[in-house]
Amino acid sequence: MMNAERVKSKIRKNDLVQVISGREKGKSGKVLGVNTKTGRITVEKVNMVKRHTKPSQANPQGGILERELPLAYSNVLLMCAKCSRGVRHGHKMVGDKKIRVCKKCDTSLEA
Template identity: 45%
Template sequence: MAKLRVKTGDTVIVIAGKEKGKKGKIIAAYPKKNRVVIEGINQVKRHTKPTQNNPQGGIVTKEAAIHVSNVMLVDPESGKPTRVKMVQQADGTKVRTAVKSGKAI
């Protein structure tokens, strides 16, 4: 299990697959599976049975997980994809930093 460089709430861009080039916000991260769910990306249709919450049932569209290697964090300064590095500050705390611009995320 590798540590993810992205977290819930980060804006990422898809760099591989059929959704390549699209940006979105991370809704959920699953570090044990190395997968993330991105808002509006990799949408799938699920056939659902009628339940008390959804008495109609039918076809529901929702986001499916995508492998974390297929996404990159968006640089807060330029809006382009960037790698992430951990930088230790003077007070000893570690901060995620964009490699391209050097800005803290």
């Protein structure tokens, strides 16, 4: 079972993440949304699906619509700019602020 509190502290909107498993493995992108209820996150341009849509009022042309499908938390890691890959992260106090840091090189992972 995934603990909601833990999920909350892990990855946030606008973080850069890398996919570490599944068909999108190796891809990275910006987090567009986090759903703490389902434990899934949406990453920009990752896990795209094509939807064929009929013309409607909102989309008079109809046609093919592309959008991101959410991924499971466990499939992504925070991206470390220095390591240039997804990494496990720890926490560090800077002043009175708790920040997330790369476990390998200690670089801040805060955007």
